[in-house]
Amino acid sequence: MKKILLSLILGLNMTLANAAEPVRVLMETSQGNITLELNADKAPKTVANFVSYVKAKHFDGLTFHRVIRGFMIQGGGYDEKYNQRATQKPIENEAKNGLKNVRGSIAMARTSDPHSASSQFFINHADNSNLDFPSFDGWGYAVFGQVTEGMDVVDKIAEVKTGNIAPFGRDVPVTPIVITHVTIIEAPKK
Template sequence: MVKVDMQTSAGKIVLALDADKAPTTVANFVEYANDGFYDGTVFHRVIEGFMIQGGGHTESLAKKETRDPIQNEANNGLSNVRGSIAMARTNDPHSATAQFFINHGDNGRLDFRSETSYGYGYTVFGKVIEGMDVVDKIAEMPTGAQGPFRSDVPQPLVVIESVRIIDSE
């Protein structure tokens, strides 16, 4: 288990990452965290009852350059339930880079079902162990259009101030 301290402008979130079930995904997230990549990024997509997504855009909503995508590990037995953290991706199942989302509701429809682009799912790689009240606060914020996004941007922006690994077993 890897423990992560995420400081945001809305409060602190502590995550427990499951390196046994999602080793590539956890290693990828830890590398971005250790590089300081997430510092100063924002939660740019917030949908109450669904999820809060961040980790890829600056406070000006410019997209950050990332490393190459990683292999999807959604077929790991972990589920997109409330409080779990998963990798965001495009329609390509193996396109996840740095962006992640924290599930605000139970989203089993995002779980692995088959090795097709539609059924591949989104890799869950950990869960919130402290600060779900902060996730709720972010998810309940008013949203609107801003920068390149037509909707779902929290008003005001929620900044990810820092992401630090605080324990690794």
């Protein structure tokens, strides 16, 4: 009995020691600041991918190029002139991680190929359970964090006037919403 209890305690301690710490990110935009907490424990590959883009300053100067009120705001791929920035290779879809596409969550944007996400992301403006695993295509969209401060900024972005602008068609902000700078910030002291 003592061996079983000791094994359980050691197992719990190992699990706690191996749990990845959340990563906090500050996203400065032309509409205000958004603070995100990324869940490196449940979405390790996705968070590592996003952090690598932050460290490379990939997002600085890009826009939220697709905005749909009551659905989501999408960015991370195009600048103000709609030039696409080069990306790293796509990552494995981690949508099976149990995190949900709820209001304020951040998830990876992708094509119809479930494993095509690279740098583009979206912040859910509403609960979008239809995007959760297994979704309509057997995969879903991988959530990897949430907004902890600045949901008012997300709401403000979601309310901007959009129109049909080439090459995207509709849902493009008429006045570009620029991501001016993204940085990793320290967690507040407890």
